[in-house]
Amino acid sequence: MTRTLPPGRYGTDEKSSRPKRWQIWVLSILVVAIGVTVAVIAFNRFSTPExxxxxxxxxxxxxxxxxxxxxxxxxxxxxxxxxxxxxxxxxxxxxxxxxxxxxxxxxxxxxxxxxxxxxxxxxxxxxxxxxxxxxxxxxxx
Structure with missing residues (x-):
């Protein structure tokens, strides 16, 4: 016997809770931008001066x-x-x-x-x- 849960009571379907494709792209671009910023700051701070x-x-x-x-x-x-x-x-x-x-x-x-x-x-x-x-x-x- 399979149980059917009442609709709307226990959250949404698993498929709808996954991130959208555009959210993945935005997050990826944000992570790369932060990484480049950290690299530039570290290079300027720790590189040997002229x-x-x-x-x-x-x-x-x-x-x-x-x-x-x-x-x-x-x-x-x-x-x-x-x-x-x-x-x-x-x-x-x-x-x-x-x-x-x-x-x-x-x-x-x-x-x-x-x-x-x-x-x-x-x-x-x-x-x-x-x-x-x-x-x-x-x-x-």
Missing amino acids: LDSQTTSFDLVNDSRLDVTFTVTRKEPYRDAVCIVRARSRDGSETGRREVYIAEGADQTVKVTAPVYTSRPPGMGGVYGCSFDVPAYLTGG
């Missing part, structure tokens, strides 16, 4: 001079670069700054020591940042 600098040390020469030693790594060593090096006093305020021209070369990583003259006794120093946009007055052009 130009990277890192302070390795600084030497307090006297009350008006600090020597900053840093490395510059370029993916394209044939391009000129400029780095801004700065000195700060013990309270953290900037007391000196200079631009350092990094000429093109064969090495991807270059070690540079640059003196920075200060208006107050220096307490620390480092590289503020580097760029491939070298001002003409640094190159003599």
